Structure formats: structure tokens, C-alpha cells
Amino acid sequence: MLRYITQRLLESLIVLLLVSLATYLLLGLMPGDPVDLLISGDPNLTSEDAARLREAYGLDRPIFERYLGWLGQALQGEFGYSRHFSRPAVVVLNDAVWVTLSVAAPALILALVLAIPFGLLAAGRQGGWLDQTINLSALISLSLPTFWLAIMLIYLFAVELRWLPAGGMGEGFSGRLEHLLLPVSVLALSLAGVFLRFTRAAAAEVLGQDYVRTAKAKGVSRVGLMLRHVLPNAALPLITLSGLQLGALFSGTLIVEILFRQLGMGRVLYDAVLGNDYNLALVALMLTTAATLIGNLLADLSHAWLDPRITLR
Amino acid sequence: MLQRESCLLGVTSVQCGTAKFERVASLLPLAAPLATLALMRLFIISALAALVVHLPSARAERLNIGVSQYAASLNQLLEASVAQSYLLGMIARPLTFYDADWNLVCGICLRLPTFENGLAERRPLDDGSTGIAVTYELKPDLKWDDGTPVTSKDLKLAWEIGRDRDVGALVGESFRRILEVTLVDEHTITFLVDRVLFNYNASGLIPMPAHIEGPIYRDDPKTYATRTSYDAAPNTPGLSFGPYRIVEARAGSDILLERNPTWAGKQPIFDEVKLVTINNTAALEANLLSGSIDMIAGEFGVAVPQALAFQKRHGDDYQILFRPSLAYEHIDLNLDRPFLKDRRLRQALLFAIDRQSIVDRLFGDKQPVATSNVSPLSPDYTDQVPQYPYDPEKAASLLEEAGWTLDGKVRKNAAGESLILTLGTTAGDRTRELVQQVLQSQWRQVGIEIRIQNSPARTFFGQQVRERRYGDMAMFAWFAAPDSIPRTTLRSSEIPTEENGWSGQNYTGYDNPEVDRLIDEMEITIDADARKVMWAELQRIYMTDLPVLPLYWRATAFVLPKWLGNVHPTGNLSPTTYWIEDWTRN
Numbered sequence: 001m002l003r004y005i006t007q008r009l010l011e012s013l014i015v016l017l018l019v020s021l022a023t024y025l026l027l028g029l030m031p032g033d034p035v036d037l038l039i040s041g042d043p044n045l046t047s048e049d050a051a052r053l054r055e056a057y058g059l060d061r062p063i064f065e066r067y068l069g070w071l072g073q074a075l076q077g078e079f080g081y082s083r084h085f086s087r088p089a090v091v092v093l094n095d096a097v098w099v100t101l102s103v104a105a106p107a108l109i110l111a112l113v114l115a116i117p118f119g120l121l122a123a124g125r126q127g128g129w130l131d132q133t134i135n136l137s138a139l140i141s142l143s144l145p146t147f148w149l150a151i152m153l154i155y156l157f158a159v160e161l162r163w164l165p166a167g168g169m170g171e172g173f174s175g176r177l178e179h180l181l182l183p184v185s186v187l188a189l190s191l192a193g194v195f196l197r198f199t200r201a202a203a204a205e206v207l208g209q210d211y212v213r214t215a216k217a218k219g220v221s222r223v224g225l226m227l228r229h230v231l232p233n234a235a236l237p238l239i240t241l242s243g244l245q246l247g248a249l250f251s252g253t254l255i256v257e258i259l260f261r262q263l264g265m266g267r268v269l270y271d272a273v274l275g276n277d278y279n280l281a282l283v284a285l286m287l288t289t290a291a292t293l294i295g296n297l298l299a300d301l302s303h304a305w306l307d308p309r310i311t312l313r
Numbered sequence: 314m315l316q317r318e319s320c321l322l323g324v325t326s327v328q329c330g331t332a333k334f335e336r337v338a339s340l341l342p343l344a345a346p347l348a349t350l351a352l353m354r355l356f357i358i359s360a361l362a363a364l365v366v367h368l369p370s371a372r373a374e375r376l377n378i379g380v381s382q383y384a385a386s387l388n389q390l391l392e393a394s395v396a397q398s399y400l401l402g403m404i405a406r407p408l409t410f411y412d413a414d415w416n417l418v419c420g421i422c423l424r425l426p427t428f429e430n431g432l433a434e435r436r437p438l439d440d441g442s443t444g445i446a447v448t449y450e451l452k453p454d455l456k457w458d459d460g461t462p463v464t465s466k467d468l469k470l471a472w473e474i475g476r477d478r479d480v481g482a483l484v485g486e487s488f489r490r491i492l493e494v495t496l497v498d499e500h501t502i503t504f505l506v507d508r509v510l511f512n513y514n515a516s517g518l519i520p521m522p523a524h525i526e527g528p529i530y531r532d533d534p535k536t537y538a539t540r541t542s543y544d545a546a547p548n549t550p551g552l553s554f555g556p557y558r559i560v561e562a563r564a565g566s567d568i569l570l571e572r573n574p575t576w577a578g579k580q581p582i583f584d585e586v587k588l589v590t591i592n593n594t595a596a597l598e599a600n601l602l603s604g605s606i607d608m609i610a611g612e613f614g615v616a617v618p619q620a621l622a623f624q625k626r627h628g629d630d631y632q633i634l635f636r637p638s639l640a641y642e643h644i645d646l647n648l649d650r651p652f653l654k655d656r657r658l659r660q661a662l663l664f665a666i667d668r669q670s671i672v673d674r675l676f677g678d679k680q681p682v683a684t685s686n687v688s689p690l691s692p693d694y695t696d697q698v699p700q701y702p703y704d705p706e707k708a709a710s711l712l713e714e715a716g717w718t719l720d721g722k723v724r725k726n727a728a729g730e731s732l733i734l735t736l737g738t739t740a741g742d743r744t745r746e747l748v749q750q751v752l753q754s755q756w757r758q759v760g761i762e763i764r765i766q767n768s769p770a771r772t773f774f775g776q777q778v779r780e781r782r783y784g785d786m787a788m789f790a791w792f793a794a795p796d797s798i799p800r801t802t803l804r805s806s807e808i809p810t811e812e813n814g815w816s817g818q819n820y821t822g823y824d825n826p827e828v829d830r831l832i833d834e835m836e837i838t839i840d841a842d843a844r845k846v847m848w849a850e851l852q853r854i855y856m857t858d859l860p861v862l863p864l865y866w867r868a869t870a871f872v873l874p875k876w877l878g879n880v881h882p883t884g885n886l887s888p889t890t891y892w893i894e895d896w897t898r899n
Contacts, residue, residue: 031776047807047816056481085564086386086544092564151595158603166603167596168589169566259596261589263566271565275385276771 001304005297012293019289020074021067023282028063033276035059057083070282080279084271089279092268093287099169100264102180103256104249107187108242114192116238119199120226123234126204134196141193150186150259157182167261183260187253191245198241202234209233236303243299247292375585376877379597379606382613383565383590388543389519390475390482395613395888401519402890403570403586404553408449408468408516410891411795413883415690417515420891421463423450426514428839433513436505444492445509449516451500454577457522458558459551465502467520469494470527472504475518479534511838512796525551556581556894566590579894586893594619601872602627611636611871612888618744620870621677632873635679636882639688639795640867642680642748644736645778645787648822648860652734653785657715659859663701665708665759666752672865675747679870683863685852686803690884691795693848698856708759717760724760733762735784737777740767745788748864780815781808781822790867795885799851803860804832823860875899 035053054060058069070080082089122134158166170179206212207230215229254266265284272281304310384397389405406420419425426432432448455463474480475488482488493505506513521527530537542549547562556578557570568588572581589606591597594615600606609615611634615623624633646653646662653659668682684701687694709719717724717732724732736752738745746767753763766784768777777783791802801807805824807817831851838844855861871882871889878897880889 031772033775036771036775036779047801047813050816051814052478053481056478081539084385086388086391086539086541087564088539095564151599154596154599154603158605159599162603166600166605167591168605169563258593261566261591261596261600263563267592268565274771 005301008293008297008300012290012297015293016286016289020071020282020286023285024067024070024278025063027273027276027278027281028066030276033057033059070279079283082272082277082280084275084277084280085268089283092280093265093283096263096265096268096284097287099262100250100253100257100266102176103183103187103262103264104246104253106180106184107191108245108249110184110188111191111195112238112242114188115195115199116231119196120203120231120234122196122200123203123207123230124222124226126207131200135200138193138196138200141189141196144190146186146190147255147259149189150182150256153182153186154259167259169262179260183253183256183262186260187249187256195238195241198238199234202237203230206230206233232306236307239302239306240299243295243297243302244292246295246298247288250288250291374583375587376583376608377587377589377606379589379591379600379609380613381590381592381594381597381615386538386541386544387547387559387562388538388541390471390480390521391538391541391544395886398886399610399612399888399890400568400588402555402888403557403893404555404559404573405519406555406891407519409514410517410887411883411885412887413881415692415795415883415885417512421452421455421520423452435509438492438507442507443509445506445513446503447506447513447516448497448501448503451502453500455554456575456577457524457551458553458573458575460575461522461524461551462499463520463554464499464523465496466499466523468502468518469496470523470530471518471521474521474526474530474534474537477530477534477537480530480537508837509839510836511841511844513839515796520554522551525549557586560585581894582896582898598623601631607874608877609870609872610889611869611882615870615872616744617676617679617868617870620872621679623872630875632875632877634871634873634880634882635868636871636884637679637681637688637690637866637868638884639886640790640792641683641686641688642745642790642864642867643683643686643788644862644864645783645789645821646860646862647781647783647785647787647820648824649781650785652732655715656858657711658717659862660701661708661711661715661759662756662761663859663862664704664711665761666755666862667703668864669703671748671751675744675751676865676868680865680868683865685856685863686799686861687848687852688795688866688884693796693845695849695852697849698853701856705755705759712759712761719760722757722760723762731762732760733764734786735764735766736786736788737766737768737773737783738788739770739773741769749788778820779809780811781820783820786862787820788864792886798832798836800832800836803855804829821860823858825854825858828854 033054035050035057051060058066061069073080079089081087082092085092118134118137122131125131154166157164164182165179167182168179170176203226212225212229215225220229250265253262253264254270256262257264257267258270265288269281269284269288271277272284380396380399382394382396384392384394384400386392387397387400389397389401408420408422409417409425410420412418417425424430424432426447426449428434432450434446436444436446438444449468451463451465451468457463472488472491472494475482476491490507491504492507495503495505497503504516525542529540529542532540542552544564547559547568550558553559553573554575556573556576558573559568560571561567561569567590570586570588572584589600591600591606597606597609597615598619601609617635620633620635623631646659648654672678672680672682681689684696685694685698712724712732716726718726726732734756736749738749740746749765749767753765756763764784767773773783773787774789778787778789793799801818803819803823805819805826806829807819808822808824809815809817809820828851831847831854835844835847835851838847856863869882869884871880873880876899878899879892879895881892882889
């Protein structure tokens with residue numbers, strides 16, 4: 001097991017290195033640099049100012065030289081300074097990671113809590129009205145655009161009912177919880193549909209297996225059958241999906257973060273790429289990649305832990 | 314690697330295989346309802362708490378202002394954004410600024426330096442040219458919020474840091490024009506500038522706290538930008554000397570200010586002010602309606618079309634102020650393109666578009682049509698220039714005169730070339746894209762076919778406009794200060810070329826020796842009346858030659874609560890927060 005984990009971590013490091021190179025080159029190849037953005041709306045910025053700023057930011061050097069310089073610093077633990085936030089990139093991301101986790105983790109859990117029981121229920125009543133109702137709900141959840149759902153919930157709970165804040169981070173623990181309710185709900189609802197469909201499909205497949213029929217014949221109750229025989233086998237694809245979602249959630253909650261004023265990874269990454277903030281964009285993308293790799297690794301480890309037929313080598 | 318064992322899929326083996334899972338699964342029947350109950354409970358408690366603690370914002374001592382941008386740096390030397398000047402207006406003030414009537418007034422100086430009052434005088438320089446010595450007297454009662462007096466040393470430090478090439482200040486060249494700084498006394502400072510410019514007594518310089526920023530800068534100028542207290546610890550006492558000081562700054566999100574106890578001027582009515590950054594217009598509006606914010610700053614809040622829509626829905630509950638600004642929306646014409654070299658075609662393009670109708674219908678007449686490159690609010694503005702009212706017949710006649718005859722729907726010249734022009738702008742800018750479609754339709758009516766070629770802002774500005782590869786026409790805006798001489802945009806020396814590293818912002822490639830001469834003269838002419846004559850001549854040539862198609866002056870829209878009074882939008886670059894101590898609660 002330890003050997004397997006070490007091997008996977010080494011592979012991940014190589015992937016991260018390649019991602020950093022690709023990201024740096026792609027950012028560098030995009031038209032315009034930070035100074036272009038500065039002068040685009042300000043005719044008072046002189047040519048001398050532009051040349052001096054390019055020199056100060058190191059933008060007058062070849063891109064590969066700049067990348068090697070950055071890599072050398074990064075290997076010493078110095079990931080550079082965010083021009084967009086005027087703080088070290090690592091400090092910006094440290095804050096953003098916790099914001100994203102505070103939204104994404106409860107949303108993921110809530111989505112699973114909603115999806116698993118209803119998915120099992122639907123699989124157990126295939127073709128019935130309950131199955132169709134649950135399926136329809138899942139489809140609605142999948143089809144609703146996140147931004148629309150977010151705006152609707154803001155208008156309902158913040159503007160009309162005035163029960164919850166429209167956005168922001170909140171002050172103190174209870175304030176934070178209060179400010180998390182809407183973004184977590186939106187994200188959970190949008191995720192629940194996918195999880196529900198996966199759960200239902202996997203459970204429906206397992207319900208057709210011989211050992212389930214045997215268990216039924218032995219008189220195992222419906223709940224026992226679902227929990228002891230169906231769910232464990234149906235959970236494996238769900239774990240894989242959750243692992244993949246971890247990476248996506250890490251960077252993909254942009255709309256929720258913008259609408260609910262959560263300064264998380266999605267918004268930081270978006271601002272960094274648009275603002276040509278090389279250091280921040282690079283580290284953020286590497287962090288997102290790392291989250292995806294770790295999510296996959298955790299999914300594989302969970303598979304092995306839950307299913308003794310799987311051996312890690 | 315994952316590898317499945319070859320165990321049989323029988324009940325026994327699955328039961329065996331699920332042994333560990335049961336530890337988790339056995340919790341699920343309890344976990345699901347418990348979690349749901351817990352969430353519901355949390356939801357209800359939070360909702361009740363929100364109801365209990367929610368106070369009408371009109372009575373709150375904190376004013377929550379919604380803004381759409383966060384200043385990347387709070388250090389005046391490292392950034393020059395509207396977001397930053399809006400904040401700085403509350404915690405500091407520059408030496409001078411333009412007021413709501415566009416008059417230059419003192420910010421922290423006692424009186425404006427002039428030749429008449431002896432605070433400005435010409436001085437011969439070592440190279441034989443003439444410079445100018447400008448003396449500012451600081452108000453004596455200014456103090457940083459840690460109690461340290463604001464002195465001329467603080468201004469000198471700002472100059473030192475600003476001109477230092479190692480720091481990378483934004484507009485360093487203007488600092489380098491100041492050759493020498495003399496501290497006359499604690500509150501008097503003299504700048505020796507290398508040339509006598511018309512706006513010699515205007516200075517947006519803001520003191521830097523020498524007792525805090527001085528040691529940080531001198532420790533290592535090259536890394537100063539990454540260590541300045543304004544960004545590393547913005548709530549450090551001693552960084553503010555305005556009516557407010559920073560209590561807390563969450564980078565990219567919110568900034569909380571409180572009354573500055575050392576501010577000796579008029580006291581503002583709000584104990585606290587919070588700047589809340591909300592990037593999305595819909596969310597900004599929802600936050601306003603929910604009471605999370607009290608107002609939307611006009612300087613960088615919602616665009617005019619959104620404000621007009623908001624006014625229709627909620628105009629009875631809020632006061633919405635519109636003020637034309639110095640953002641000049643226009644179309645740059647690429648004068649290197651063969652068709653556009655002909656002035657008659659350029660004039661026909663302008664006659665063929667109904668700009669008044671565009672501003673009426675799209676912007677509720679809140680954004681005035683641009684009749685030259687000078688704002689109608691400016692004292693330098695003149696209407697004694699060629700006018701281009703909507704006149705498709707005149708446009709057609711000019712096109713005929715230029716050899717473009719109608720052949721089907723599109724005009725052609727003698728060589729059989731169709732009159733097809735490209736028009737680019739920033740993709741995703743809904744207002745510009747809407748205007749673009751109207752223009753396309755109106756030009757089609759006189760036989761000019763338009764191909765739209767939009768790009769994301771960074772491609773558009775970073776490559777196409779900067780390297781003059783935008784095709785025929787590029788639509789964007791310039792922002793300028795009052796009295797700003799259009800050297801970088803109109804002087805022939807500022808045409809970007811590969812040889813000069815694409816420096817300069819004369820993206821049309823306009824080259825008129827008379828305009829070059831006027832620009833050079835205007836910069837050094839002190840006499841306001843003489844300069845006004847030159848401005849009028851410049852506008853006349855500009856509107857005759859039409860290197861640019863003027864469209865309209867963008868307006869700013871302020872969405873304010875009914876109870877907030879005395880907020881006066883300036884339209885120039887001075888934010889309303891320069892007068893926050895005058896704001897009233899009705």
C-alpha cells in the first residue's frame with residue numbers, strides 16, 4: 001500500500017510539473033500582458049512608463065527564461081507575488097482554499113445525503129410513480145442553470161423573505177454559517193442530480209444480480225437488502241464520481257462564488273487568468289490539478305478499502 | 314494498480330467484501346435523516362437570527378457601499394484605478410483635485426500655487442531650458458491616524474518612491490519630471506519641475522507616511538512593492554489621515570473603515586463605512602434590495618442600461634443619479650487602410666449614424682453625444698466645430714463624391730471593390746455589442762457593409778489595438794483627466810510601430826503636423842484664454858479630419874437610498890468620497 005501511494009505521489013509530481021509548464025506557456029502565449037491591460041484605458045501612461053513597467057515585471061525576457069526562473073523559485077518554496085491581490089500567491093490561495101472547502105465540502109456531503117437515499121428508493125421502485133418523480137427531480141436539478149437557481153434563491157430568501165443574507169462571508173462562526181446556507185444549497189442541489197442518477201443506475205444494476213435474488217429468497221428485508229447488499233456494490237462508481245468532483249469543485253464553483261461573494265478558488269483563478277496574474281494563476285491551477293489527483297487517489301484507496309477484491313500494487 | 318480479485322459474485326463473497334463497508338453503511342440510515350434535520354434546524358435558526366438582528370439599514374451607523382471592483386493595491390504609487398481612488402478619497406487626500414464644477418481646488422494644500430501669489434516661479438535649468446518651482450503649503454492640522462503629523466517629509470517620500478525605477482510605480486515618468494524637492498519647513502515643500510506646463514499647479518500626489526513606509530522602502534526598494542504596509546497590513550495605524558481609517562481589509566472582497574479620531578476636519582455622519590465588492594450586476598442589485606448594501610457607487614458600480622432598468626422597477630424607493638463622465642466612447646479608424654484614407658468616407662460614416670437616437674433609446678438620453686474629443690462639461694469644450702447630425706442623404710452624397718456607387722445593397726468603387734469594413738470591439742461587453750449592431754444596421758442603409766470582428770478584451774487591447782491590427786475600425790473608450798492634452802492619442806510621434814516596440818497610443822495612425830504643433834504649444838501655454846483658443850482649433854481639425862468617430866460620453870449611475878443626501882457626482886476623475894464628510898442623512 002505504501003509503495004503504491006508513493007508511486008502515485010511521484011506520478012502526481014510529474015503531472016504537476018508538466019501542468020506548470022503548459023500553464024506558463026499558455027498564459028505567456030495569450031495576447032497582451034499586464035502592462036497592455038494597464039495602458040488600454042489610460043492615455044496618460046507614457047511609452048516610457050510602459051517599457052519601465054515591462055522591465056520591472058520581467059516581461060521583457062523570453063518566456064522560457066521566465067518559466068525557469070519561476071520554477072527555480074518555486075522549488076525553494078517561493079511561489080511569487082500576486083499582482084492582482086498585492087499579496088504572496090500562497091497567502092491568497094491559502095485563504096481561498098478554505099473558503100472553497102467551506103462551501104464545497106458541505107455541498108458535496110449534502111448532495112450525497114440527498115442523492116443516495118432517493119437514488120436507492122428510485123431503483124427499488126423502478127418504473128413506479130415514485131421512481132418517475134425522483135427521476136424528474138434529478139433531471140430538473142441537472143438542467144437548472146446554477147446562476148439562475150442562485151439568483152432565484154437570493155431573491156426569495158434574501159430580498160423577499162429577508163431570512164438570509166444575499167452574499168458575503170459573514171463575521172464569526174454563526175455569521176459564516178448563515179452566509180453559507182444559500183451557496184451550499186445551490187451547489188448541493190446542482191450536484192445532487194448527478195449523484196442521484198448514478199446511484200439509481202448502479203443500484204438498479206445490482207438489484208438484477210443473482211446474489212440479490214438469493215438474499216431476497218433468504219428473507220432479507222427490503223431495507224437490509226438495500227443497505228447490506230445493494231448500496232456497497234452500487235457505491236463504487238459513486239466514490240469514483242465524488243473523487244472526480246473534488247477537483248471540479250475546487251475550481252468550478254466560480255458562479256456560486258461570484259454571486260454569493262465568496263472569495264474562493266474559482267474566483268481567484270478566474271481573476272488571475274483574466275488579469276494576467278501569472279504567479280497566482282499558475283499556483284491556483286497546480287493546486288486544482290493536485291486536488292483532482294488527490295481526489296482520484298482517495299477514490300482508488302477507498303475502492304480498495306471497501307472492496308477486498310481490489311488489491312493495490 | 315487496481316486489480317480485482319477473482320472471487321465469485323455469490324452472497325457469501327459479497328457479504329465478505331462488504332464487511333468494511335458496513336461500518337460506513339450502518340451509519341447511513343441514521344446519517345441521512347440526522348444530517349437533513351441538522352441542516353433544517355440550522356436553516357431555521359439562521360433565518361430566525363437573521364430576522365431578529367436585521368435592522369433597517371437607514372438607521373445603521375455603518376454605510377455599506379456596493380462596488381464592482383476591488384483595488385489590486387491600496388498603495389497610490391502602485392496602482393491607479395477608480396476602485397483605489399474611491400477608497401483613498403476616504404482615508405487620504407491629494408494635494409489638489411478637480412471639484413464637481415471642474416475647478417482645480419486644494420485637497421491638503423492651503424492655497425493653489427500660482428505665479429501671481431508667488432508660489433510658482435520660472436527657474437533656469439542647468440541644460441539651458443526653463444523649469445518651474447512650485448511650492449505647496451500643507452494644511453497644518455493634518456495627522457496620520459496614529460497621531461503623527463502629516464509633514465512635507467511624507468510628500469517627499471512619495472516622490473522618492475514614485476520616481477525610483479526599482480519600485481515599478483505606475484506613472485513613474487511624471488515623478489521623474491520633478492528634478493528636485495526642497496523641504497522649506499514641516500509644512501511647506503517646493504518641487505522643481507523640468508518644464509513649464511499649463512497645469513503646473515495640479516498635483517495628485519498623496520503623502521506617504523515616512524515613519525512607516527520610509528524604513529520599508531529604504532530596506533530594499535526592489536521588493537518594496539511586495540512589502541508595503543498598504544497591502545501587507547492595511548489596518549496598520551498611521552496609513553490614513555482622511556476622515557476614515559482602515560479597520561479591516563479582506564483582499565478582493567470587503568474593506569471596513571471607521572472614523573479617524575485624528576481627522577480635524579468636518580466629521581462624517583457615519584461611524585463606519587464598508588466597501589463591499591460584488592462583481593455581478595444581478596447580485597449587486599439583489600444585495601441592494603435585500604439591504605446587505607445601502608448604495609451602489611456610481612464610479613464603478615452598474616452601467617447606465619442596468620441603472621435605467623433598475624430605475625423602472627425600483628425608482629420610487631431609491632434616488633438614481635446620472636452624471637456624464639470623462640469616458641469617451643469612440644471608434645478609432647485605421648488610417649492606413651486604403652478606403653479610410655479618404656476623409657469623405659470618414660465623414661460619410663459619421664453622417665450615416667444616428668447617435669442621438671442611440672443615446673436616447675439605449676441610454677435614456679443620459680449619455681451625451683460626443684461632438685468632439687472634449688467633454689461638453691469641460692471649459693475647453695467648443696461647439697464651433699463641424700457638426701455631424703444624422704443625415705443619410707448627406708452620407709450618400711459624400712460616398713458618391715468619393716467614387717462609391719450603389720450596386721445592389723453594397724457600394725462599389727471604380728475598381729469594383731465592395732465597401733466592406735470591419736468593426737471590432739471587446740467581446741462580451743453587452744452595451745458595446747448592442748451599439749455595434751445598431752451601427753451595422755444604419756451603415757447598411759447607406760450601402761456600407763460591416764463585418765463584426767470582436768475579441769476578448771485582452772486580445773483586443775493587448776494585440777489588435779496595440780499593434781494596430783484591428784482591421785478598419787475599433788470601438789472602445791478613453792478615460793482622461795480634465796484638461797488632459799491628447800498627446801499620446803493624437804500626436805504623430807505616438808503612432809505604435811514595430812520599430813518603436815508598439816509604444817504610443819495613436820492607434821489610428823493620425824499624422825497632422827498642425828495638430829502636433831498645437832499639442833506641443835498647449836502643453837506649455839499657461840494663459841488659459843490662449844489655451845482655450847488652441848483647444849478650439851484642435852477640436853475643429855479633429856472634427857474635420859475625423860481620425861476617430863466620436864460616439865458618446867459615458868455616464869456614471871449612482872444608486873442611492875432616499876435618505877442619503879449631498880452626494881455630488883463630479884463626472885471627472887475625482888470620486889464622490891472626496892466630500893464624504895459632507896454627506897447627510899435626510
